[in-house]
Amino acid sequence: MSAHQQTAASPFIRACRRQSVPHTPVWFMRQAGRSLPEYLKLREGTAMLESCMRPDMVTEITLQPVRRHKVDAAIYFSDIVVPLKAIGLDLDIKPGVGPVVEQPIRTRADLGRLRALEPDDVKYVTEAIGMLTGELGETPLIGFAGAPFTLASYLVEGGPSRNHERTKALMYGDPELWADLLDRLADITAAFLKVQIEAGASAVQLFDSWVGALSPEDYRRYVMPSSVKVFEAVAGYGVPRIHFGVGTGELLGLMGEAGADVVGVDWRVPLNEAARRVGPHKALQGNLDPAVLFAPTSAVETKTREVLYSATDLPGHIFNLGHGVLPSTDPDALTRLVDFVHRTTEV
Ligand code: CP3
Numbered sequence: 001m002s003a004h005q006q007t008a009a010s011p012f013i014r015a016c017r018r019q020s021v022p023h024t025p026v027w028f029m030r031q032a033g034r035s036l037p038e039y040l041k042l043r044e045g046t047a048m049l050e051s052c053m054r055p056d057m058v059t060e061i062t063l064q065p066v067r068r069h070k071v072d073a074a075i076y077f078s079d080i081v082v083p084l085k086a087i088g089l090d091l092d093i094k095p096g097v098g099p100v101v102e103q104p105i106r107t108r109a110d111l112g113r114l115r116a117l118e119p120d121d122v123k124y125v126t127e128a129i130g131m132l133t134g135e136l137g138e139t140p141l142i143g144f145a146g147a148p149f150t151l152a153s154y155l156v157e158g159g160p161s162r163n164h165e166r167t168k169a170l171m172y173g174d175p176e177l178w179a180d181l182l183d184r185l186a187d188i189t190a191a192f193l194k195v196q197i198e199a200g201a202s203a204v205q206l207f208d209s210w211v212g213a214l215s216p217e218d219y220r221r222y223v224m225p226s227s228v229k230v231f232e233a234v235a236g237y238g239v240p241r242i243h244f245g246v247g248t249g250e251l252l253g254l255m256g257e258a259g260a261d262v263v264g265v266d267w268r269v270p271l272n273e274a275a276r277r278v279g280p281h282k283a284l285q286g287n288l289d290p291a292v293l294f295a296p297t298s299a300v301e302t303k304t305r306e307v308l309y310s311a312t313d314l315p316g317h318i319f320n321l322g323h324g325v326l327p328s329t330d331p332d333a334l335t336r337l338v339d340f341v342h343r344t345t346e347v
Helices: 011-016 037-043 048-052 055-069 082-086 119-136 148-157 165-173 175-199 216-235 249-257 271-278 290-294 297-310 331-345
Strands: 091-094 098-101 141-146 203-207 241-244 262-264 283-288 317-321
Touching: 011 203, 011 317, 037 055, 048 055, 048 082, 048 091, 055 119, 055 331, 082 119, 082 175, 098 148, 119 141, 119 175, 141 175, 148 165, 148 175, 148 216, 165 175, 175 203, 175 216, 203 216, 216 241, 216 249, 249 262, 249 271, 271 283, 271 297, 283 290, 283 297, 290 297, 290 331, 297 331
Parallel strands: 141 203, 203 241, 241 262, 262 283, 283 317
Antiparallel strands: 091 098
16 A cells, blocks of 8 residues: 555545544644754754755654654655755755855856756655655655745845845846746755655645745735646645745735645634635644743643634644744643644544
8 A cells, every 4th residue: 555545544634635533633843853852862963954864864853753742744854955955056054043055046147056856866855755654654744845935035045034135136126037946946846745745745735934024916926826836746646735834824815726735824813714815625724823832731722722713613624833843842742732632622
């Protein structure tokens, strides 16, 4: 049986397809790494990008939160810049900072450095996913990639950015170059997702983490075509496609329209309102504020009940945080939260 068939009856995959579930499935963005002592120990002495290229490490780190928290899905341990590194860009992930690009992409000549991604560039991904699906059995593995806009923001800025000013300068100042840049990134992203699905990932999430910096009009004109291209490229596999960004309340409808089966929602928009914005036929994922996990257990439970209540009438709800697990989160708070959601929603 293929990994896709093996996980089809899991609560996570069923919820993505808006089918009935025995309990609301739960996983956490950035559940692997960060807050787990067993992760920090394993990573000691190995640089982030190097660890992403070692199938044994990737497999162990991906499994750690599944064992510890009993989440309903695993997310492949990697980073959004891994495919860019794989095609030869000179970039690194600086601890506590994020991705840093030695020579930013800002001119037409720079585009030449963005060559196509071939499956052989990321053999370690195929190998790690093969190992993982064997270990995970009926628990689905989520593959992921960065969306063209969010990748472009790192490439153009040269690193993390608060206001994305250089990115926007290029987008408004040279729309043709911008469109070509996003189109190339769409091809790389699509190729990277295909590798993960063909190796056995049962769902994929496209992270457009920073696209909430744009208005709906600009999203539609400057970003949506490339995200549509990515989703269309993987539509034929029939695996659920999730789309998420931070601060995207005004973009939720368009992000669904781009081709997502599941729309991720941050904590700023209640799920019933998000459902209204996204329209029918889509599942929703979210949306507890990750900072709530620093409050006492009783407060976490109250806020979690609010999220679940807001999702009462939704046919497909995957419980998640409204963004990634914050690094200093108490791992036990996450374990308790998974158990609380399962117990509260059990039918
Ligand atoms: O558990 C998981 O979710 C899988 C692992 C994962 C990582 N990065 C590992 C990582 C995932 C899904 C990502 C995605 C990612 N990376 C996104 C989209 C998700 C989001 O948070 O919005 C973005 C924007 C990035 C870019 C990135 N990589 C940043 C901003 C940072 C620095 C801040 C941070 O998160 O620590 C990274 C580094 C990174 N990616 C680390 C890990 C475990 C830390 C590595 C280190 O410090 O050595």
